[in-house]
Amino acid sequence: xxxxxxxxxxxxxxxxxxxxxxxxxxxxxxxxxxxxxxxxxxxxxxxxxxxxxxxxxxxxxxxxxxxxxxxxxxxxxxxxxxxxxxxxxxxxxxxxxxxxxxxxxxxxxxxxxx
Amino acid sequence: xxxxxxxxxxxxxxxxxxxxxxxxxxxxxxxxxxxxxxxxxxxxxxxxxxxxxxxxxxxxxxxxxxxxxxxxxxxxxxxxxxxxxxxxxxxxxxxxxxxxxxxxxxxx
Numbered sequence: 001x002x003x004x005x006x007x008x009x010x011x012x013x014x015x016x017x018x019x020x021x022x023x024x025x026x027x028x029x030x031x032x033x034x035x036x037x038x039x040x041x042x043x044x045x046x047x048x049x050x051x052x053x054x055x056x057x058x059x060x061x062x063x064x065x066x067x068x069x070x071x072x073x074x075x076x077x078x079x080x081x082x083x084x085x086x087x088x089x090x091x092x093x094x095x096x097x098x099x100x101x102x103x104x105x106x107x108x109x110x111x112x113x114x
Numbered sequence: 115x116x117x118x119x120x121x122x123x124x125x126x127x128x129x130x131x132x133x134x135x136x137x138x139x140x141x142x143x144x145x146x147x148x149x150x151x152x153x154x155x156x157x158x159x160x161x162x163x164x165x166x167x168x169x170x171x172x173x174x175x176x177x178x179x180x181x182x183x184x185x186x187x188x189x190x191x192x193x194x195x196x197x198x199x200x201x202x203x204x205x206x207x208x209x210x211x212x213x214x215x216x217x218x219x220x221x222x
Contacts, residue, residue, distance in 0.1 A: 031208060043200070043212040056207050091157065093210075100145035100204045102162040 004106035006092050012112045013082045021077045021109045025094030032075045033093040033103060034067055043091075049075060050097055082113045117141050118203050120213035127220050133188040135216045137201030145204030146177045146184045151215075152197045160199075161186070191220045 005024040013019050025032050034046040045059040049069040060067065064082075069075040079086055089108040095101040118139045127133055137146070148160040161168050163175040163184065177184040188195060198217050202210040 033209065035210075042214055043202075043210075045209040045211070048208050050208070056209060059209070100143070100164060102145075102147060102159065103202075103204075103210060104159060105149075105157040107156040 004092055004094050004104055006090075006106035006109050008109060009107060010110045010112075012114065014114050015083060016081050019079045019082050019086075019111055019113075021079075021090050021092075021111070023075045023077070023092030023106060024073055025075070025092070026104060027073075028096070029094035029104075030072065030097035031095045031101065031103075032069060033095075034075070034077050035091045035093065037089045037091060037108070038087075046077070046090075079111075082111075084113045087111055087113045116214070117211045118201055118213040120199075120201050120216050122216060123214070124217040125219070127191045127218070129191060129193055129220055129222055131191055133186075133191055133195075133218060135186040135188070135199050135201075135218075137184045137186070137203075137213055139182050139184075139201075139203045139211070141203060141205055141211060143203045143205065144179065145210075146175075146179075147202045147204070147210065148173075148175055148184075148186050149200040149202060150197055151200060155197075157200070188218075191218075193220045193222065196220045 032049045047057040047067045052069045064080045091108045093103040093105045095103045149157045161175040167176045172189045174187040198215040200215045201213040
């Protein structure tokens with residue numbers, strides 16, 4: 001079991017460019033979560049899929065951010081027109097699909113927007 | 115309002131001493147999870163403890179859901195225990211709400 005896999009581990013973009021982050025959940029886990037971590041804000045929830053369906057995206061910035069889960073083996077987080085304030089570590093987690101299940105985190109993607 | 119609060123914010127121990135970390139929360143939950151993180155490192159799940167007492171090696175967590183609190187006890191601390199300990203509480207919608215963490219420094 002390789003755990004949750006995230007790629008790339010580091011990404012540097014210029015202001016206004018697009019960034020796509022990838023997450024592969026643990027095999028058999030049907031719940032996938034995206035979080036963001038910064039020094040100032042700490043860990044913030046972004047969005048959540050269950051059985052590939054979007055369940056809760058209340059933490060997603062309304063503009064420029066989107067997430068998809070086209071199949072059970074991967075999810076993507078896309079940020080359009082990146083801004084310096086988007087710089088953060090983006091974390092993906094997965095869990096079994098039952099209420100209040102333990103979540104397992106990937107190593108994160110460190111996004112730096114210049 | 116911070117929904118998950120942790121104390122102390124930081125703690126310095128001498129190697130071999132014990133540590134008691136506290137977490138209190140304002141939301142309804144049946145899920146408390148403790149994580150460990152080194153600077154620049156990944157979040158490592160230490161204990162998943164929705165209620166009662168759970169132990170893993172030198173770590174013991176006690177959660178009292180009715181009182182909306184959980185604690186993490188680290189016995190015989192080691193230098194390699196240094197890092198940030200995060201308490202996370204699950205909501206009914208599935209997401210985790212994180213505290214700001216306790217930064218632990220263990221010195222020789």
